[in-house]
Amino acid sequence: MIPAQFEYVRPGSVAEACEVLAGDEDAKVLAGGQSLLPLLRLRLAYPSALVDVGRLEELKGVHDRGDHVFIGALTTHDEVMRSPVVTAGCPLVALATAHVADPAIRHRGTFGGSLAHADPAGDLPAVVLALDGVFVAVSAQGEREIPASEFFVDYWEPALAQGEILAGVKIPKLGEGWGFHYEKFHRTAQAWAIVGVAAAVKRSNGSIAEARIGLTNMGATPLRAGATEAALTGVELGDQVRQACDEAADGTSPPSDLHAQPDYRRHLARVLTYRAVRAAAGAP
Template sequence: MIPAQFDYLRPGSLQEASEALASDEEAKVLAGGQSLLPLLRLRLAYPSLLVDVSRLEELTGILDERDHVFIGAMATHDEVLRSPAVIAGCPLVALAAATVADPAVRHRGTFGGSLAHADPAGDLPAVALALECVMVTSTRQIPAADFFLDYLEPALEPGEILVGVKVPKLGPGWGFHYEKFHRTAQAWAIVGVAAAVRRANGSIQEARIGLTNMGPTPVRARAVESALQGVELGEAVRQACAEAAEGTSPTSDLHAQADYRRHLAQVLTHRAVNAAAGRP
């Protein structure tokens, strides 16, 4: 890797990190480097200063709280997908984290970094959105629905650092699935669907669906969610999922045309919902 020159700071406290970031418009947070290092390598980013947050105590750890799991921003994907608290309290996060890139990247890339990068092709933003996570920053708490403003644009102010994420525990009756469609194991999702479904008496009571790579931000498939309410498993689910692409604005790029992405969103949402509902 031959990046352009930058200064490097590894602050000992969250406050020091925030001050460093606030004082320099061109400064960037360095967490696991999963997304930032490729940008540096390709000289697509020329930050003046990298603020390495890897040693900040506040950003580490995964805590099992009463109604949520707190995942520190610096928890790696590998830590997340193996965490008993995550597996028990919010298994969808573990399922999605297990699909991120490859084992080497999962040992370096972080949960917080993936969210703060706000790449709609990333697997975790759609999950955070579907589960209605709360982003805990150095200054405030932001609901996931208000966090992903635009392509690679999180709702973070200069100097504001993502500390961790509160992932609500959805309780009994919920099933989960992350359906990722990609051409090779290491490739980005062409489309991904994060589904959480509450079942009772053979029908779907409630569903939450987040879509990966169906627009400049992760999106909720609200139309499907409401169409699924009270629907019995079977053909009706397929019909409800036909609305998965509604309100999305997928791009056409090297990996897929927009109409194909819309089609995939329907098929994959159907599969994700069925899988989350425990139906093969």
């Protein structure tokens, strides 16, 4: 299909982009376009203008900032996946990014664009949520930091105010003793996740000292499996882990669509969480 008519604006700076967005509440930011363009073609989105920020170098790059890694919003998935800074500082991000769509999309799609799209079926939101990432938004008023727990408001609705642009994301480094894994169930290699699980597990003296688990496509936003995280604390790898992972779907409201019903998604969440936790914990 052909998108509805819109204006096209290519700002020369972030400040100019914020100015345009502040004056038009129906304008949309265009970064890599891999999430937005399909919506335009299907006429599921009707922006008055597209503000193309794709060439703004100040929004690109990966930076090691001591206790965290800062990933610029316009850094492509491929750049994130291959970055030695990301691989060393926040390996779960690199692992999950390798599951995003296919190589062609990973070379065009951007890290920040995928997150700002706020699709709960996307691979990255649950990962950033599990790692307690912090989103950095910029506007004419300056910078604002938004915790990942507050960034995802609803389907395709991030907590960005009018006139704000996502500049990048801070991902804390978890340090020694942590293991990571991303488990995804989908119909084809390029498809959205029917369910996905991001797991970070810290082991100490043979037991799980701490677990962080993010769920993909189990509600209107990415979710933390809080009951499972609490139940895993202090347990050894064994039957208790399976029992804890059986609580992964507690409190979720998974969608019903052509690909899966809610009860099937709950089953997948339990199974995939068990697999992800064991893999992150280094179980044979």
